[in-house]
Amino acid sequence: MFKKIGFxxxxxxxxxxxxxxxxxxxxxxxxxSAGLISEVERHANQLGETVISSTxxxxxxxxxxxxxxxxxxxxxxxxIRDVRIxxxxxxIIYSSDSININKMVDKRAESCYACHAEDKPLEQISxxxxxxxxxxxxxxxxxxxxxxxxxxxxxxxxxxxxxHPKNQKVLGVLDVSISLAEVDKAIVVREWEIVxxxxxxxxxxxLLIAFxxxxxxxxxxxxxxxxxxxxxxxxxxxxIKDLGDNEIGKLGESFNNMTKxxxxxxxxxxxxxxxxxxxxxxxxxxxxxxxxLTGVLTYSSFLLKRxxxxxxxxxxxxxxxxxxxxxxxxxxxxxxxARQSVPKKSSADLNEIIDKSISVIEKQLSxxxxxxIKKTEINLPKITVDANQMQQVFxxxxxxxxxxxxxxxxxxxxxxxxxxxxxxxVAQIKKAACPKRHSLIDNEFKIDGLPALRVKVVTNGxxxxxxxxxxxxxxxxxxxxxxxxxxxxxxxxxDCNTSIVQQDKLCPKCGAPVLSFEISGQGVYExxxxxxxxxxxxxxxxxxxxxxxxxxxxxxxxSGISKDDLPKIFEPFFxxxxxxxxxxxxxxxxxxxxxxxxxxxxxxxxxxGTTFIIRLPLSQK
Amino acid sequence: xxKPQNILxxxxxxxxxxxxxxxxxxENYSVDAALNVKTAIxxxxxxxxxxxxxxxxxxxxxxxxxxxxxxNKNINSALIMMTGYSTVENAVNSLYQGAIDFIPKPFTMDExxxxxxxxxxxxxxxxxxxxxxNKNTGHELLYVTCxxxxxxxxxxxxxxxxxxxxxxxxxxxxxLKTIESINRIDLLELEDEIAQGISCxxxxxxxxxxxxxxxxxxxxxxxxxxxxxxxxxxIEKDPYFEGWVYRIIPNDLGYEIKHLVPCSSDRL
Numbered sequence: 001m002f003k004k005i006g007f008x009x010x011x012x013x014x015x016x017x018x019x020x021x022x023x024x025x026x027x028x029x030x031x032x033s034a035g036l037i038s039e040v041e042r043h044a045n046q047l048g049e050t051v052i053s054s055t056x057x058x059x060x061x062x063x064x065x066x067x068x069x070x071x072x073x074x075x076x077x078x079x080i081r082d083v084r085i086x087x088x089x090x091x092i093i094y095s096s097d098s099i100n101i102n103k104m105v106d107k108r109a110e111s112c113y114a115c116h117a118e119d120k121p122l123e124q125i126s127x128x129x130x131x132x133x134x135x136x137x138x139x140x141x142x143x144x145x146x147x148x149x150x151x152x153x154x155x156x157x158x159x160x161x162x163x164h165p166k167n168q169k170v171l172g173v174l175d176v177s178i179s180l181a182e183v184d185k186a187i188v189v190r191e192w193e194i195v196x197x198x199x200x201x202x203x204x205x206x207l208l209i210a211f212x213x214x215x216x217x218x219x220x221x222x223x224x225x226x227x228x229x230x231x232x233x234x235x236x237x238x239x240i241k242d243l244g245d246n247e248i249g250k251l252g253e254s255f256n257n258m259t260k261x262x263x264x265x266x267x268x269x270x271x272x273x274x275x276x277x278x279x280x281x282x283x284x285x286x287x288x289x290x291x292x293l294t295g296v297l298t299y300s301s302f303l304l305k306r307x308x309x310x311x312x313x314x315x316x317x318x319x320x321x322x323x324x325x326x327x328x329x330x331x332x333x334x335x336x337x338a339r340q341s342v343p344k345k346s347s348a349d350l351n352e353i354i355d356k357s358i359s360v361i362e363k364q365l366s367x368x369x370x371x372x373i374k375k376t377e378i379n380l381p382k383i384t385v386d387a388n389q390m391q392q393v394f395x396x397x398x399x400x401x402x403x404x405x406x407x408x409x410x411x412x413x414x415x416x417x418x419x420x421x422x423x424x425x426v427a428q429i430k431k432a433a434c435p436k437r438h439s440l441i442d443n444e445f446k447i448d449g450l451p452a453l454r455v456k457v458v459t460n461g462x463x464x465x466x467x468x469x470x471x472x473x474x475x476x477x478x479x480x481x482x483x484x485x486x487x488x489x490x491x492x493x494x495d496c497n498t499s500i501v502q503q504d505k506l507c508p509k510c511g512a513p514v515l516s517f518e519i520s521g522q523g524v525y526e527x528x529x530x531x532x533x534x535x536x537x538x539x540x541x542x543x544x545x546x547x548x549x550x551x552x553x554x555x556x557x558x559s560g561i562s563k564d565d566l567p568k569i570f571e572p573f574f575x576x577x578x579x580x581x582x583x584x585x586x587x588x589x590x591x592x593x594x595x596x597x598x599x600x601x602x603x604x605x606x607x608x609g610t611t612f613i614i615r616l617p618l619s620q621k
Numbered sequence: 622x623x624k625p626q627n628i629l630x631x632x633x634x635x636x637x638x639x640x641x642x643x644x645x646x647x648e649n650y651s652v653d654a655a656l657n658v659k660t661a662i663x664x665x666x667x668x669x670x671x672x673x674x675x676x677x678x679x680x681x682x683x684x685x686x687x688x689x690x691x692x693n694k695n696i697n698s699a700l701i702m703m704t705g706y707s708t709v710e711n712a713v714n715s716l717y718q719g720a721i722d723f724i725p726k727p728f729t730m731d732e733x734x735x736x737x738x739x740x741x742x743x744x745x746x747x748x749x750x751x752x753x754x755n756k757n758t759g760h761e762l763l764y765v766t767c768x769x770x771x772x773x774x775x776x777x778x779x780x781x782x783x784x785x786x787x788x789x790x791x792x793x794x795x796x797l798k799t800i801e802s803i804n805r806i807d808l809l810e811l812e813d814e815i816a817q818g819i820s821c822x823x824x825x826x827x828x829x830x831x832x833x834x835x836x837x838x839x840x841x842x843x844x845x846x847x848x849x850x851x852x853x854x855x856i857e858k859d860p861y862f863e864g865w866v867y868r869i870i871p872n873d874l875g876y877e878i879k880h881l882v883p884c885s886s887d888r889l
Contacts, residue, residue: 283706287678290705291634293727298640301730302647321729328727335707346873360812360841388816388839388872 048148236263404558434493658682774837802827
């Protein structure tokens with residue numbers, strides 16, 4: 001549970017808000033209680049001053065009963081715990097609590113210590129020093145006590161009643177004790193309020209974060225995860241639904257884009273492989289079948305010649321001859337298909353080839369009232385292609401387009417332009433050698449149809465083989481099962497056991513050793529040796545920058561291709577034209593483009609039309 | 622013309638040999654057979670076969686080895702190449718290396734017979750030519766060789782590039798002589814594409830044989846000699862000028878010219 005990113009986020013945010021609210025609450029409560037106490041303190045002080053001034057007259061007259069009465073009446077107020085007047089010697093003269101009268105106060109006790117620092121006479125001191133907070137019993141309410149000194153004044157030593165000596169500064173003190181029970185209660189209430197507020201706030205923040213994390217992070221991430229699972233299981237047609245316009249949404253988009261490209265590339269490679277084997281098969285079959293067909297054809301035509309006097313037999317024999325001739329044409333088209341192997345390439349202008357192709361079928365198109373619109377880029381660089389084969393491609397595509405246009409006045413749009421595509425994920429390593437010049441290309445082991453790079457691994461006395469992806473940037477490497485690479489693992493050439501680990505260099509992503517391969521004439525290819533890292537670098541290709549392609553788009557407003565048919569259209573013998581076609585046209589086109597190291601893809605929407613996109617590399621290296 | 626000559630057929634499939642034997646026997650040729658290159662070479666060195674019909678792909682070698690053998694030993698047999706793997710390259714290479722014809726398998730009886738018929742006539746003409754030159758008389762009486770600046774494809778068709786870049790094509794006189802008499806010429810249409818080594822016109826001869834002629838170059842037809850349709854005999858009277866067949870825009874002359882023979886070499 002804690003591994004979930006959403007939970008962690010919520011936890012961290014809740015903790016942070018808890019700390020912030022806690023610290024705030026602590027200082028808030030502290031300052032509030034300090035404010036309350038100082039208010040009480042001020043109140044007590046005032047009370048003291050009031051008592052002194054209200055009893056002053058009585059003191060002058062030395063009317064002790066009246067003083068005691070006043071103190072008693074003040075002492076009856078509920079919050080006031082005690083009001084006492086203590087003389088200089090520490091004897092309690094008056095008290096609201098009559099038991100305490102005439103008792104001695106221990107001057108060393110805390111309440112007196114502020115003034116009587118070890119027998120020193122009383123001096124003028126500040127209010128805070130005169131205040132003390134204490135508990136009578138450990139479990140009783142807090143009490144604030146404030147001492148107000150009663151100073152000597154002229155009338156005191158001039159009066160004759162009970163004259164104080166003139167040099168005496170302080171005659172005694174008034175001690176007022178006020179219970180803090182109310183204040184403490186208020187503080188506790190305040191503390192509880194804040195705790196409840198903190199809990200509510202943390203829960204609210206947590207829920208809010210949880211809601212948005214779920215909405216913006218967890219759900220999209222879950223969708224992404226699900227999509228990657230689907231893709232890893234081979235379902236490359238899986239697309240993530242719109243995940244919004246934030247980073248994750250962009251990630252989803254780029255994921256969809258990636259799987260689309262991947263499925264295209266896979267289809268292309270799959271097709272390439274299939275074509276190659278089918279080509280070989282077709283050539284073999286054609287050759288083998290032509291011999292028996294020769295037997296049938298020669299003997300039947302021979303019989304036809306010899307049976308001139310038997311018209312009935314002639315009719316039957318004619319059927320045999322006709323059908324054998326038809327077989328001959330089928331085999332011939334099969335051979336044509338198999339024979340797209342070596343194009344005769346020369347420098348040519350793609351626009352010119354297109355113009356030529358158009359001129360060939362112009363008449364056909366004008367009969368069907370199909371308009372051709374050309375949006376060709378002028379000054380397109382010349383490209384090395386087999387002009388005949390390319391013309392065959394275009395004518396075939398134009399014918400297909402015109403076949404697809406059923407209603408009158410359809411259009412065929414032809415766009416040519418130069419485009420740049422990144423070599424990463426495209427460039428193929430065709431030659432790789434160890435430092436002693438042994439080839440490391442393994443023609444026996446193919447990754448997606450291309451011969452892989454072969455490296456021997458030695459670890460803890462075990463030996464194994466690693467096959468590396470020959471396509472730069474694809475990184476579909478195969479590690480023999482049960483292999484754990486460690487620090488002591490050696491990567492060597494299978495022929496001469498020379499290490500191919502690059503000295504003084506570690507993978508910048510994971511710190512594992514880096515393997516380096518010499519690519520003859522194309523610099524050095526470096527790749528991380530770890531199974532879990534996808535770091536690789538091929539400076540030669542990178543420095544060459546983007547690869548230039550010529551792109552031709554042929555768009556028609558025809559009937560389109562159904563979703564079910566779309567993946568099959570480049571397959572040999574797939575035809576929607578029934579008896580009219582052999583189903584080899586697009587397969588042948590595909591083969592021709594593949595032989596030019598180019599790609600052909602198709603986009604189509606049923607009822608709206610079809611676009612074929614051909615990309616041919618400008619440099620044929 | 623005169624009495625039929627011996628034929629050697631080389632193929633690794635018995636059914637082909639049987640078929641060829643059967644068909645050729647119909648026209649009274651006597652046929653010998655070899656099932657592989659080795660026996661074929663042995664037979665060639667022992668006997669002389671005016672006509673050899675040879676498959677290209679065999680278990681122990683190919684038909685081009687037989688062509689080499691003939692050239693090295695200076696044997697003037699007329700070799701007809703046939704193959705089940707009938708690619709343009711094979712056709713072009715065969716004719717360039719000295720075969721007089723190329724028949725893709727499977728073929729009909731008529732196709733084989735017309736090819737053998739031409740080969741037989743070819744040998745007859747060559748024989749007469751040798752006989753004439755032994756008597757020190759010119760061979761121009763038998764057929765007209767193509768003009769010096771022309772290029773020929775095998776011995777059947779020629780091409781000539783004009784100053785404007787377009788290419789004229791036509792048929793060689795020797796080939797026309799092997800056909801004997803022309804009854805009808807079936808031509809392709811304007812704007813059609815023709816390709817080197819692929820049939821570009823059909824001639825029906827007086828004896829109802831059909832002869833397919835392989836094109837010397839690839840390209841698009843921009844002009845067809847209409848006079849040929851009205852009067853096919855022009856081609857026999859003046860095969861190199863008035864009797865031209867197609868004017869084309871060549872596709873890849875630079876490459877294809879390597880498989881053509883300059884007519885100037887015939888005069889040496």
